[in-house]
Amino acid sequence: MILALLWPLLVSLRNPLRMLMEHGALGRPGHRPELLDRVWASAPLPALALALWPGETALLMEGWLLGGQWHLDEARRPWLLFTSLLWIAAGVYARGYLIAEQQAAEAGDVDAFRRLLGLALLWPLTLTGNLLLILAEDIPSFYLGFTVMTFAAYGLVVHAGHHDAHLGGRAYLAMALFGEALILGGLLWSAGTADARTLSGLREGIAEAEQGMWMATLLWLGFGVKAGVAGLHVWLPLAHPVAPTPASAVLSGVMIKAGLIGWLSTLPLGVPHAGLEPLGRVVLGMGLAGALGATLLGIVQRHPKAVLAYSSVSQMGMITTLVGIGLLEPALWPALSVAVVLFAAHHGMTKGALFLGVGISEHPPRLPTWLLWSLLSLPALSLTGALASGLAAKWSMKSVLYDGGHGLLVTWLSLAAVGTTLLMARALWRQWCERGHHTIPWRAPMPLSWLFVVLGAAGVPLWLPLAGMGATWPPLAELPGLLWPTLVGLVLACLAVAGAATVRGKWRVKRRLLPGDLWWLYAALSRRGLAMLAKGSRNMESRASRLRARLVEKEERVVARLGDVTRYERGFRRLAVPLMIGVAVLLLVGFWLE
Amino acid sequence: MSQAWLPLATLATSLLVVPAIFALPERAWRARAVLNLSAALVKLALVALMVVGFYLGHSFEFGFTVVDGVRFLLKVDALGLTFAGLSSLLWLATTIYAIGYLEDSPNRKRFFGFFSLCIASTVGISLAGNLFTFLLFYELLTLSTYPLVVHRGHPRALAAGSLxxxxxxxxxxxxxxxxxxxHALVGDIAFGDREVLADLGPDYHPLLFGLFLVMLLGLGVKAALVPLHGWLPRAMVAPAPVSALLHAVAVVKAGAFGIVRLVYDVYGIDLSFELGLLTVLTVVATITILYGSIRALAQEELKPRLAFSTVSQVSYIVLGISLFGPFGTIAGLVHLMHQGLMKVTLFYCAGNYAEELGIHRIDELDGAGRRMPLTSLAFTVGALGMIGLPPVAGFVSKWYLGLGAVQAGMPWVIAVLVTSSLLNAAYFLPILHRLWFRPGPEHGRGEWPEERHLGRLETSGWLLWPTAATALFSLLAGLLAGMPFSPLDLAAIMATGEYLR
Structure with missing residues (x-):
């Protein structure tokens, strides 16, 4: 288990150390090693091996932070499995995707080398954080993993270094900090109240605490930033499109799930009488709002990765709904949690395949066009719930919800699936419009790893049982109920294409809404707030210095007055002799009188 | 068993160096360096000896009566020993740093003489066994620091010195x-005699409350509690090693240490709680934390920003003390050490940038991470620690502060902590962004204000290694907080063993 976490860390530190030893200092010109080599791509391998290793393991480390406890149990195994799979594939993909940059760096392009060095360092570091947060059972380790992942991923977002990347990075970092603050507050409050050191202790503590509602709300919101809850999602459409494609894939595929893992680890889901029903209703509402709203915003985006990012918001909205139900009806949770994990694994792999596919359509491998595009649309169809893993995930979700008597909710979710279909059509359409013509051999790392993810994504229900997670296929009779949203979506998409064709000639439609929607509002507000703080700070400064000046002035006046006293000195001197004689005389008179 | 000579010898090592340094001629820098370093090492060894002895249950005490009723007393307890250990460790680092920093500058003899005197006073403060001795060294510290603050001798330095x-x-x-x-009320109180004031009875409580406030005012000046902090940002004109020491162990920390002594060893935590003094401290600390962070936001130069950050961070210690309960106590004590390590790192880095590249303003830092990666890495560690992110030491402090707040029944303090973290992030992360993610002179944009090549590495080894060492310590103090002899472990021993019986 230690190896699983240590290996990525070592891989991350390898290049700087190597350079330090070779040149005595970083950044000096000299031999430039291949940065993204095979060892670099192998970073997640030990984690994969760990996920497939049979039996539960636990690791106790007294000296680590405030007492480390890492567990690998049945609940964590599926997460570890699909996370490490996607990281491996994305790593291999990145070696192909960044080959031009790599060659430029080896040829002596300093900027490219610097960017790659950053990626070589931060990519495995992000991975380490991601793995740690899955395995950690003690709260500080979990928080450490979450933080390392969050901050290291900033480097992945701004990798390209152009203006949009920095905008995306800023949005990412600002929202992440906001989330971290809420998480820290929630963790401290609940851990302090429950006197808990482990996540399971924390969950029990929140369920029993008097203010548990508010603690849970803080945590839900804090992790919600990462999970892209409606209103807190604004960084997703800004940050995901600007990152290099393999980084977008892990960002949208697995890192977004860190928020979900956060919920599952800290919220007392499935605990009866936890008293969190009001929060559950809010979660449910926000989940639906995200699931439906994001499709409306996503449909008008032009950049395929922005469309996919909005689709992630929508999909995470669906999962949020499930979490909301879990809070409302703890009795349903055991069945729901299976659906949530399956859904998460399905979405993680599928969204990873879709993002990697964007890079593939830009640099198409030499495959027949029909094969290429049907492979590209396979994960899209799967995401809508019509095929493969999507079908299984949707079925497990719906069956639980039907059993719980939430038929209405299923209808809403089906509407969201219609939206997903539209989004997928839009994304594929934009990919088609922006497709590249410079082909690459199909046996290069990029297409192969993409193929691997596409097939892996389609087969999630087949291999997830390896991690002890059962999945069932829907009976044939249920198929129409599961397929209609996709069909409706497809029909609507066709209508939309036809409609757009007729509309285009007649009047210009404002076709684009800026990605990031509410971000612009938040940014303006926070700019205003920061400016006010800075102004207040300057005011305080000037007021303090004025006060200081006045005190100094007063002091000088006192000193000056002391100087005045010395003027009397001469008078004293003149008085001294008469004074002494006078006193002596008085004394004498006194004695004489005595 | 009582061994009087050890605390005395520890004090004497740094005190006796002073005349020796003044006796050496100005240009004998090699002899001076050897003298300084060996004294620092000897002192570290002596402190280590005391630590071992203390763990074995020996007690170390040295005292004599000055006039009837007033005793000079040196005594070793866990708190004093920790502070002495921290100061001798950082003294060693700072001496190395200062030797490199002041190479070829005038008045080095004067500097190192008063530097040693300053450290001697800090050791005296940490080993002082009663208020009289404490006060003696406290004042000596004030006076011996002045020549260091005005070392450069230009008008701004002189103005700052007089302020x-x-x-x-x-x-x-x-x-x-x-x-x-x-003293007039109860006579001499040795630190640790908590019953003396507690036995006075409720009639005296208003008086004791008032006296505490008076002493808090006195100590608060050095601890830079708002509104008594005005001198600290101005004292930034001092050379970097002085600022580093000033902010990490010497002056500011002496004030905070005094407050710790006052609350735990003179009044006793129970009496302080009963008198409502802790609430006063909480409020003062909260205001200081937020005020310092907000002011730091507006600073455009590196050192003033760090100075206001100190204003804010030192009050974490006060805040921890003011939270009634073991976690609060642990948080305060552990932050006493953590803040020292992290802040000293940050100031070393600021000094490195200034020496190597002539950088003083934050907007000049663009791309410096490429030119000086190790320094920038150390700065990153320090800054992340200040924000309170794991795995740096600051996280441990913040975690315990939060738990302590809940334990003391004041969950609202968590909101203060979170706000302060956000503000810390708001003024540290832009610096980190400039260091690592912006192109600068090293990428062919503009040039450094005043570049010098001080060494084979990114800068002179004398400057680089202390920086790297303290950064590493800050990281390890957080990462391995659960290990024996980590700052957290020591603080927990102190808190459970001495103050909360």
Whole structure:
């Protein structure tokens, strides 16, 4: 288990150390090693091996932070499995995707080398954080993993270094900090109240605490930033499109799930009488709002990765709904949690395949066009719930919800699936419009790893049982109920294409809404707030210095007055002799009188 | 078994160096360096000896009566030993750093002489066994720091020095007043005799409350509690090693240490709680934390920003003390050490940038991470620690502060902590962004204000290694907080063993 976490860390530190030893200092010109080599791509391998290793393991480390406890149990195994799979594939993909940059760096392009060095360092570091947060059972380790992942991923977002990347990075970092603050507050409050050191202790503590509602709300919101809850999602459409494609894939595929893992680890889901029903209703509402709203915003985006990012918001909205139900009806949770994990694994792999596919359509491998595009649309169809893993995930979700008597909710979710279909059509359409013509051999790392993810994504229900997670296929009779949203979506998409064709000639439609929607509002507000703080700070400064000046002035006046006293000195001197004689005389008179 | 010579010898090592340094000629820098370093090493060894002895249950005490009723007392307890250990460790690092920093600058003899005197006073403060001895060294510290602050001798330095004296001497006077009044009331109180004041009975409570406030005013000047912090940002004109020491162990920390002593060893935590003094401290600390962070936001130069960050961070210690309960106590004590490590790192880095590249303003830092990666890495560690992100030491402090707040029944303090973290992030992360993610002179944009090549590495080894070492310590103190002898472990021993029986 230690190896699983240590290996990525070592891989991350390898290049700087190597350079330090070779040149005595970083950044000096000299031999430039291949940065993204095979060892670099192998970073997640030990984690994969760990996920497939049979039996539960636990690791106790007294000296680590405030007492480390890492567990690998049945609940964590599926997460570890699909996370490490996607990281491996994305790593291999990145070696192909960044080959031009790599060659430029080896040829002596300093900027490219610097960017790659950053990626070589931060990519495995992000991975380490991601793995740690899955395995950690003690709260500080979990928080450490979450933080390392969050901050290291900033480097992945701004990798390209152009203006949009920095905008995306800023949005990412600002929202992440906001989330971290809420998480820290929630963790401290609940851990302090429950006197808990482990996540399971924390969950029990929140369920029993008097203010548990508010603690849970803080945590839900804090992790919600990462999970892209409606209103807190604004960084997703800004940050995901600007990152290099393999980084977008892990960002949208697995890192977004860190928020979900956060919920599952800290919220007392499935605990009866936890008293969190009001929060559950809010979660449910926000989940639906995200699931439906994001499709409306996503449909008008032009950049395929922005469309996919909005689709992630929508999909995470669906999962949020499930979490909301879990809070409302703890009795349903055991069945729901299976659906949530399956859904998460399905979405993680599928969204990873879709993002990697964007890079593939830009640099198409030499495959027949029909094969290429049907492979590209396979994960899209799967995401809508019509095929493969999507079908299984949707079925497990719906069956639980039907059993719980939430038929209405299923209808809403089906509407969201219609939206997903539209989004997928839009994304594929934009990919088609922006497709590249410079082909690459199909046996290069990029297409192969993409193929691997596409097939892996389609087969999630087949291999997830390896991690002890059962999945069932829907009976044939249920198929129409599961397929209609996709069909409706497809029909609507066709209508939309036809409609757009007729509309285009007649009047210009404002076709684009800026990605990031509410971000612009938040940014303006926070700019205003920061400016006010800075102004207040300057005011305080000037007021303090004025006060200081006045005190100094007063002091000088006192000193000056002391100087005045010395003027009397001469008078004293003149008085001294008469004074002494006078006193002596008085004394004498006194004695004489005595 | 009592061994009187050890604390005395520890004090004497740094004290005796002073005349020796003044006796050496100005140009004998090699002899001076050897003298300084060997004294620092000897002192570290002596402190280590005391630590071992203390764990074995020996007690170390040295005292004599000055006049009837007033005793000079050096005594070793866990708190004093920790502070002495921290100061001797950082002294060693800072001496190395200062030797490199002041290479070829005038008046080095004067500098190192007063530097040693300053450290001797810090050791005296940490080993002082009663208020009288504490006050003695406290004042000695004030006076020995002045020449260091005005070392450069230009008008700005002189102005800052006079402001420094105004604040600290007045503070010392007020403290003296409080100490004398307390002495008049109950006579000499050795640290640890908590029953003396507690036994006075409720009639005296208003008086004790007032006296505490008077002494708090006196100590608060050095601890830079708002609104008594005005001297600290101005004292930034001092050379980097001085600022580093000033902010990490010497002056500012002496004030905070005094407050710790006052609460735990003179009044006792129970009496302080009963008198409502802890609430006063909580409020003052909260205001200081937020005020310092907000002011730091507006600073455009590196060192003033760090200075205001100190204002804010030192009050974490006060905040921890003011939270009634073991976690609060642990948080305060552990932050006493953590803040020292992290802040000293940050100031070393600021000094490195200034020496190597001539950088003073934050907007000049663009791309410096490429030119000086190790320094920038150390700065990153320090800054992340200040924000309170794991795995750096600051996280442990913040975690325990939060738990302590809940334990003391004041969950609202968590909101203060979170706000402060956000503000810290708001003024540290832009610096990190400039360091690592912006192109600068190293990428062919503009040039450094005043570049020098001080060494084979990114800068002179004398400057680089202490920086790297303290950064590493800050990281390890957080990462391995659960290990024996980590700052957290020591603080937990102190808290459970001495103050909360």
């Amino acid at each position: 420094y004296l105004r604040y600290t001497l007045t503070g010392g006077l007020v403290l003296l007043l409080g100490v004398v009044a307390l």
